[in-house]
Amino acid sequence: MKEACTIDMIRDAAERLSGHARRTPLLSSPFLDEIAGRRVFVKPECLQHTGSFKFRGAFNALAALDSDTRTRGVIAFSSGNHAQGVALAAKMHGADAVIIMPADAPQLKIDNTRALGAEVILYDRASEDRDAIGAKLSNERGLTLIKPFDEPLVIAGQGTTGLEIAEDAAALGVKDADVLVCCGGGGLTSGIALACEADAPTLRVRPVEPEGFDDVARSLRSGGIERNTATSGNICDAIITPQPGDLTFPILHRLCGPGLAICEDEALQAMAHAFLRLKLVAEPGGAAALAAALFRKDDIQGDAVIVTISGGNVDPTMFGRALASLT
Amino acid sequence: MKEACTIDMIRDAAERLSGHARRTPLLSSPFLDEIAGRRVFVKPECLQHTGSFKFRGAFNALAALDSDTRTRGVIAFSSGNHAQGVALAAKMHGADAVIIMPADAPQLKIDNTRALGAEVILYDRASEDRDAIGAKLSNERGLTLIKPFDEPLVIAGQGTTGLEIAEDAAALGVKDADVLVCCGGGGLTSGIALACEADAPTLRVRPVEPEGFDDVARSLRSGGIERNTATSGNICDAIITPQPGDLTFPILHRLCGPGLAICEDEALQAMAHAFLRLKLVAEPGGAAALAAALFRKDDIQGDAVIVTISGGNVDPTMFGRALASLT
Numbered sequence: 046m047k048e049a050c051t052i053d054m055i056r057d058a059a060e061r062l063s064g065h066a067r068r069t070p071l072l073s074s075p076f077l078d079e080i081a082g083r084r085v086f087v088k089p090e091c092l093q094h095t096g097s098f099k100f101r102g103a104f105n106a107l108a109a110l111d112s113d114t115r116t117r118g119v120i121a122f123s124s125g126n127h128a129q130g131v132a133l134a135a136k137m138h139g140a141d142a143v144i145i146m147p148a149d150a151p152q153l154k155i156d157n158t159r160a161l162g163a164e165v166i167l168y169d170r171a172s173e174d175r176d177a178i179g180a181k182l183s184n185e186r187g188l189t190l191i192k193p194f195d196e197p198l199v200i201a202g203q204g205t206t207g208l209e210i211a212e213d214a215a216a217l218g219v220k221d222a223d224v225l226v227c228c229g230g231g232g233l234t235s236g237i238a239l240a241c242e243a244d245a246p247t248l249r250v251r252p253v254e255p256e257g258f259d260d261v262a263r264s265l266r267s268g269g270i271e272r273n274t275a276t277s278g279n280i281c282d283a284i285i286t287p288q289p290g291d292l293t294f295p296i297l298h299r300l301c302g303p304g305l306a307i308c309e310d311e312a313l314q315a316m317a318h319a320f321l322r323l324k325l326v327a328e329p330g331g332a333a334a335l336a337a338a339l340f341r342k343d344d345i346q347g348d349a350v351i352v353t354i355s356g357g358n359v360d361p362t363m364f365g366r367a368l369a370s371l372t
Numbered sequence: 373m374k375e376a377c378t379i380d381m382i383r384d385a386a387e388r389l390s391g392h393a394r395r396t397p398l399l400s401s402p403f404l405d406e407i408a409g410r411r412v413f414v415k416p417e418c419l420q421h422t423g424s425f426k427f428r429g430a431f432n433a434l435a436a437l438d439s440d441t442r443t444r445g446v447i448a449f450s451s452g453n454h455a456q457g458v459a460l461a462a463k464m465h466g467a468d469a470v471i472i473m474p475a476d477a478p479q480l481k482i483d484n485t486r487a488l489g490a491e492v493i494l495y496d497r498a499s500e501d502r503d504a505i506g507a508k509l510s511n512e513r514g515l516t517l518i519k520p521f522d523e524p525l526v527i528a529g530q531g532t533t534g535l536e537i538a539e540d541a542a543a544l545g546v547k548d549a550d551v552l553v554c555c556g557g558g559g560l561t562s563g564i565a566l567a568c569e570a571d572a573p574t575l576r577v578r579p580v581e582p583e584g585f586d587d588v589a590r591s592l593r594s595g596g597i598e599r600n601t602a603t604s605g606n607i608c609d610a611i612i613t614p615q616p617g618d619l620t621f622p623i624l625h626r627l628c629g630p631g632l633a634i635c636e637d638e639a640l641q642a643m644a645h646a647f648l649r650l651k652l653v654a655e656p657g658g659a660a661a662l663a664a665a666l667f668r669k670d671d672i673q674g675d676a677v678i679v680t681i682s683g684g685n686v687d688p689t690m691f692g693r694a695l696a697s698l699t
Binding site: 067068070072075076079089091092096133157160161317320323324325326327357361364365368369371372 | 394395397399402403406416419460484487488644647651652684688692695696698699
């Protein structure tokens with residue numbers, strides 16, 4: 046079966062993003078190497094516009110729309126990083142963005158999304174159907190839905206992260222390494238896997254999830270899409286998606302090594318190490334891959350490990366919890 | 373009078389540092405632009421190896437030594453960022469480093485300096501003379517002293533930051549801007565000023581210091597070297613040097629615009645904004661220039677402002693104080 050996203054789509058995305066997305070580096074610290082027992086290279090997508098890789102996919106999806114469609118505007122459902130990515134990408138294209146957010150989303154994220162120029166529509170999780178609200182608005186205004194991961198153009202945009210990893214790993218002489226990716230619905234992981242298949246075929250891409258929310262790891266083992274039983278209740282909020290996507294899973298299944306899972310405490314400790322050794326702010330879900338590199342080293346292969354820090358949108362209270370793990 | 377450091381020395385330093393120091397980007401956030409009332413571009417030297425720009429000057433000084441001299445080793449006096457920069461630069465050159473640190477320096481900085489391979493010698497500030505200890509060791513072992521700022525090769529190394537700022541500002545079309553630099557002894561500020569004189573002559577380089585420790589600003593006003601009365605008692609510990617250097621001051625005097633001063637609370641708030649909007653960890657002294665850009669905007673000229681975040685070596689408790697300023 047033909048997969049939804051191809052390496053050519055990722056290379057097209059890289060051209061669209063050039064000069065608009067940040068080209069993030071690969072960072073390292075001898076202190077992290079020491080803990081991990083191998084060289085650790087960190088891809089800090091927390092430094093991407095809006096503080097997460099989500100900007101890449103959103104910008105690519107917006108850029109690929111024909112101008113009439115784009116002029117009518119876009120819509121997205123998100124309480125988090127995708128919301129901000131779509132809002133800024135739309136603003137940069139001069140397009141209207143409507144973001145449907147739950148009324149109980151963190152006020153800071155609502156404020157940020159509005160400040161980035163989006164129209165935010167709040168709904169009550171208990172009494173209202175967000176899909177119905179979205180469908181009505183889309184019909185009335187002719188808005189185009191930008192999905193968070195199960196969309197070929199979004200996967201392609203996230204995949205540009207993988208092109209950069211492949212290029213920088215080659216320059217550093219890194220060949221025998223796992224590439225650990227913080228994984229929710231699998232958009233970033235599948236995009237990086239496709240990019241590495243083409244440009245760095247000796248690297249092994251592997252998803253990292255929170256324990257208890259390891260739907261992707263279980264799906265990779267069983268060969269079919271598995272769901273999580275819980276849908277909330279973990280600090281790694283950015284990556285507790287209920288199941289892999291219909292478009293992302295076939296790519297993950299064909300290309301990825303076994304999934305890893307980390308606990309909340311390991312995510313907090315990884316945030317603390319990113320603070321101390323890299324001077325980076327990671328959110329809990331964004332620190333999952335680093336946590337696996339540091340604390341699950343027996344489950345990893347190779348003389349080096351490459352990890353994504355996928356986002357840094359964390360509130361001060363949660364960051365304080367991470368810092369407390371240092372003492 | 374001929375100045376101690378030239379643009380040619382800075383270009384030589386850039387060649388020596390190529391592939392060894394990190395080429396840091398210029399970051400931005402629409403939220404910071406909003407507060408500052410103009411575009412804000414941030415040069416994040418907290419992402420440099422060892423968490424501060426100090427690595428650049430230390431590496432350049434080490435690289436320029438003849439190999440016999442380097443083999444005998446180097447020595448530095450520092451309780452902070454210079455210690456770590458010299459330690460790593462020496463390690464990368466396979467040279468021994470002796471760092472003389474006060475016994476009451478933060479344990480983390482002592483541990484880090486040791487972990488980077490340096491021999492750390494502690495002295496008691498009250499009862500021992502660190503210069504005597506250093507001179508004895510240097511004589512016995514033939515060690516070369518690497519000064520923290522008043523040394524042409526160190527100024528040249530720090531000046532590579534300015535070459536990068538000039539290149540990136542040109543690419544962004546930024547011409548009418550103050551370049552605000554966190555300033556202690558003036559090594560970074562004078563180096564950036566020399567680089568901008570050559571490569572970005574429309575940019576105005578200006579030092580930023582803590583209130584009460586504004587020796588450079590006062591020296592620029594009076595035309596002669598002025599001292600601070602206090603030598604401690606400010607959270608911006610990285611930049612409370614008693615006076616500008618004999619080599620740095622003539623450069624600062626010829627090239628810099630008026631100095632700015634910020635208070636401790638503004639430094640903490642700037643750290644919080646770097647956390648929230650850039651996902652960067654800044655130390656108090658490293659956030660001084662950003663604080664001036666955000667909170668002293670009436671004292672700044674131009675449609676854009678470029679600021680250095682000169683370092684990110686801050687302990688969790690101090691960082692917690694900065695985060696508390698957000699609530």
